[in-house]
Amino acid sequence: MLTGSLSVDTGKRAGDEVVQLYVKHEKSALEHPAEELRGFKRIALQPGETKTVEIPLAASSLGYWDTNKQSFVVEPGKLELRVGASSADIRLNKSISIIN
Numbered sequence: 001m002l003t004g005s006l007s008v009d010t011g012k013r014a015g016d017e018v019v020q021l022y023v024k025h026e027k028s029a030l031e032h033p034a035e036e037l038r039g040f041k042r043i044a045l046q047p048g049e050t051k052t053v054e055i056p057l058a059a060s061s062l063g064y065w066d067t068n069k070q071s072f073v074v075e076p077g078k079l080e081l082r083v084g085a086s087s088a089d090i091r092l093n094k095s096i097s098i099i100n
Contacts (some may be wrong), residue, residue: 021055024080
């Protein structure tokens with residue numbers, strides 16, 4: 001799980017923000033979108049408030065259907081986890097490696 005203080009309400013009014021988790025596959029043997037939305041969480045913030053947000057990401061959710069094996073398979077390799085208010089507003093990056 002990737003955690004961090006990502007959301008800060010810098011305005012004078014309370015508000016909501018949707019924190020989004022994206023996955024980007026690096027050097028995959030398979031074709032993937034440039035980045036994939038894998039989770040999100042709506043949070044309420046008071047003026048000046050900072051919150052830590054946790055968005056679970058199970059390794060099994062990164063799998064693809066292998067027709068030869070007739071099962072889901074998680075491809076080993078590097079992934080970049082990206083968190084922000086949108087795909088154009090990324091505020092936290094973390095690279096991880098999947099090892100089988």
